Amino acid sequence: MEFKELQGEKVDATRRTILHGAALVAGGSVLGLSTGGAWAAGSDKPEKEEIRIGFIPLTDCASVVMASVLGLDKKYGVKFVLSKEASWAGVRDKLANGDLDAAHVLYGLLYGVQMGVGGQKKDMAVLMGLNNNGQAITLSKKRSDKGAVDGPSLAKLMRGEQREYTFAQTFPTGTHAMWLYYWLAANGINPMKDAKVITVPPPQMVANMRVGNMDGFCVGEPWGHRAIMDGVGITATTTQDIWRDHPEKVLGCTLDFAKKYPNTCRAMMAAILEAGKWIDASLINKNRMAEVIADKSYVNTSKDAIDQRIMGRYQNGLGKTWDDPNYMKFYNDGAVNFPYLSDGMWFLTQHRRWGLLKEDPDYMAVAQSVNQIDLFKDAAAMTKTPLPKSPMRSSKLMDGTVWDGKNPKAYAASFKIKA
Amino acid sequence: MRNLRIVVVNPTISPGEEDDESLRAQAERGRILRIGLLEAGLDIVASLPADMYLPEHIAKLQPDMIIVDAESDARDVLEHIVIATRDERRPIVMFTESEDTETMEAAVAAGVSAYIVAGLQAERIKPVLNVALARFRREQKLLDELSDTKSKLAERKVIERAKGLLMERQHCSEEQAYRKLRGMAMSKNLKLSEVAQRILDVEDYLG
Numbered sequence: 071m072e073f074k075e076l077q078g079e080k081v082d083a084t085r086r087t088i089l090h091g092a093a094l095v096a097g098g099s100v101l102g103l104s105t106g107g108a109w110a111a112g113s114d115k116p117e118k119e120e121i122r123i124g125f126i127p128l129t130d131c132a133s134v135v136m137a138s139v140l141g142l143d144k145k146y147g148v149k150f151v152l153s154k155e156a157s158w159a160g161v162r163d164k165l166a167n168g169d170l171d172a173a174h175v176l177y178g179l180l181y182g183v184q185m186g187v188g189g190q191k192k193d194m195a196v197l198m199g200l201n202n203n204g205q206a207i208t209l210s211k212k213r214s215d216k217g218a219v220d221g222p223s224l225a226k227l228m229r230g231e232q233r234e235y236t237f238a239q240t241f242p243t244g245t246h247a248m249w250l251y252y253w254l255a256a257n258g259i260n261p262m263k264d265a266k267v268i269t270v271p272p273p274q275m276v277a278n279m280r281v282g283n284m285d286g287f288c289v290g291e292p293w294g295h296r297a298i299m300d301g302v303g304i305t306a307t308t309t310q311d312i313w314r315d316h317p318e319k320v321l322g323c324t325l326d327f328a329k330k331y332p333n334t335c336r337a338m339m340a341a342i343l344e345a346g347k348w349i350d351a352s353l354i355n356k357n358r359m360a361e362v363i364a365d366k367s368y369v370n371t372s373k374d375a376i377d378q379r380i381m382g383r384y385q386n387g388l389g390k391t392w393d394d395p396n397y398m399k400f401y402n403d404g405a406v407n408f409p410y411l412s413d414g415m416w417f418l419t420q421h422r423r424w425g426l427l428k429e430d431p432d433y434m435a436v437a438q439s440v441n442q443i444d445l446f447k448d449a450a451a452m453t454k455t456p457l458p459k460s461p462m463r464s465s466k467l468m469d470g471t472v473w474d475g476k477n478p479k480a481y482a483a484s485f486k487i488k489a
Numbered sequence: 490m491r492n493l494r495i496v497v498v499n500p501t502i503s504p505g506e507e508d509d510e511s512l513r514a515q516a517e518r519g520r521i522l523r524i525g526l527l528e529a530g531l532d533i534v535a536s537l538p539a540d541m542y543l544p545e546h547i548a549k550l551q552p553d554m555i556i557v558d559a560e561s562d563a564r565d566v567l568e569h570i571v572i573a574t575r576d577e578r579r580p581i582v583m584f585t586e587s588e589d590t591e592t593m594e595a596a597v598a599a600g601v602s603a604y605i606v607a608g609l610q611a612e613r614i615k616p617v618l619n620v621a622l623a624r625f626r627r628e629q630k631l632l633d634e635l636s637d638t639k640s641k642l643a644e645r646k647v648i649e650r651a652k653g654l655l656m657e658r659q660h661c662s663e664e665q666a667y668r669k670l671r672g673m674a675m676s677k678n679l680k681l682s683e684v685a686q687r688i689l690d691v692e693d694y695l696g
Contacts, residue, residue, distance in 0.1 A: 156511060156561060157565045158564075158565050188572045269565050273509070274540075
């Protein structure tokens with residue numbers, strides 16, 4: 071409750087909820103004219119008011135946490151019950167069996183579950199994007215001392231000094247695995263053949279690098295910056311330099327949940343959209359967010375480890391400091407949050423590229439089934455979030471390849487380096 | 490059923506992480522789990538930390554079953570093993586506080602390598618693990634049979650096509666074509682389907 075004032079309005083919390091509740095009902099019926107269905111009947115009340123949402127202790131859980139801390143959930147008639155999770159596999163299983171209603175989750179993980187890669191196959195839903203950018207690839211101090219400070223110099227070192235090189239990511243079908251593989255391959259290193267790639271839980275990355283167990287890792291913040299603070303690693307690249315404004319974590323649930331509780335989903339999305347807007351609004355807000363999520367119950371690290379990169383102040387651990395305009399974003403006028411079909415398909419193309427998928431799926435059909443664009447449009451209307459013109463976007467990645475979602479099968483097959 | 494070779498994956502606390510409550514709770518649950526398994530008289534061949542060497546250790550030990558606490562961060566490392574060994578799966582059992590038997594049934598029915606078992610009473614562990622292993626083996630057998638049947642069906646198709654080709658080219662009966670194929674297979678010491686495939690390949694090549 072102490073954070074209520076962060077919103078800059080000192081309104082009595084209970085009164086506030088009622089006022090907003092009334093406004094929401096009115097807004098809902100106006101919306102109902104355009105969207106039809108249950109809304110037109112006036113039953114926009116969330117079917118399930120208490121929502122259990124899982125998160126992993128990483129900076130990019132911020133909009134979910136802040137929606138709860140700022141009381142934005144109550145504003146939309148729902149209550150977030152946050153659950154700190156220890157592993158992505160745990161998040162996946164708890165979503166599938168209903169222990170969690172929704173979660174802060176890796177984009178690629180949901181597509182992996184949808185396709186039955188690894189575990190149980192289940193129809194999943196991407197409700198919205200939670201953040202763009204803000205992950206990094208770290209190389210160990212030992213390698214940087216030998217000259218490996220970026221992709222090309224790493225490739226040179228690996229050709230010159232041949233031995234087994236170990237790189238870590240956070241989940242086999244997840245985003246970090248895909249950024250790491252893409253970056254290595256763009257530099258002429260085949261992650262499946264020229265290196266050993268392992269899965270390591272994010273909070274263990276820095277400790278493992280300290281004792282010399284790995285040459286590099288790709289993980290979300292604050293762990294990239296933490297490696298620099300601890301003097302064990304250097305930032306070789308940020309993920310926004312691999313793909314500017316790349317999709318990262320999403321708000322996910324099962325397709326069943328999205329179908330059964332559409333009003334609950336809309337309310338949850340609206341609260342998180344507003345929280346993301348709040349975080350992106352000012353440096354003061356970012357600073358306050360860092361203070362909140364550094365706490366034991368969330369990320370459990372020092373505020374210093376979080377706030378530098380959140381504000382776009384980067385250093386690489388080798389003396390270079392820069393202001394990155396493409397730091398982690400939570401809203402960016404809604405561009406962060408729209409569940410672009412082309413983004414979803416991209417993960418499928420990379421799963422195919424690295425042999426996680428043995429055959430080409432119907433890329434478009436899968437993305438259309440997973441990404442809940444209609445639900446997102448309703449939530450965007452509730453929060454006055456702008457919508458893009460098209461559910462597809464065009465992105466140019468670090469190697470110059472353009473991905474626009476138009477020919478996924480050819481794109482997946484086009485890479486020289488693959489599994 | 491002979492004694493199961495079991496590997497337990499236990500989260501450990503690294504230096505500097507002593508005051509992380511969730512890690513401490515994980516380590517404590519891991520300890521209770523290990524004691525419970527030992528009390529149930531199970532043959533734990535190794536108790537491994539969830540570190541980067543886990544995949545290698547498991548490949549070396551070849552356990553019948555891997556047991557891990559469902560709330561542990563070791564799960565993601567195990568996930569890596571599951572995907573890396575997709576073609577030779579092995580049951581991974583997870584213990585959770587949840588008493589929900591439906592979850593376990595759903596997991597088993599879906600053919601995942603994870604069985605979620607409720608509770609940790611010593612007298613219940615052994616039968617539960619045995620059931621999990623039996624279910625896993627049965628399911629593996631069905632999967633093997635299915636892939637066997639599929640490949641046999643594919644072989645049959647190749648043989649049929651080769652037979653048809655011989656009948657057309659050499660104006661012989663089906664019986665004669667089959668005998669020719671079998672004769673070639675015996676003299677060249679090849680499987681019938683391999684000889685058939687060669688004939689089809691040559692046909693493709695020469696047109």
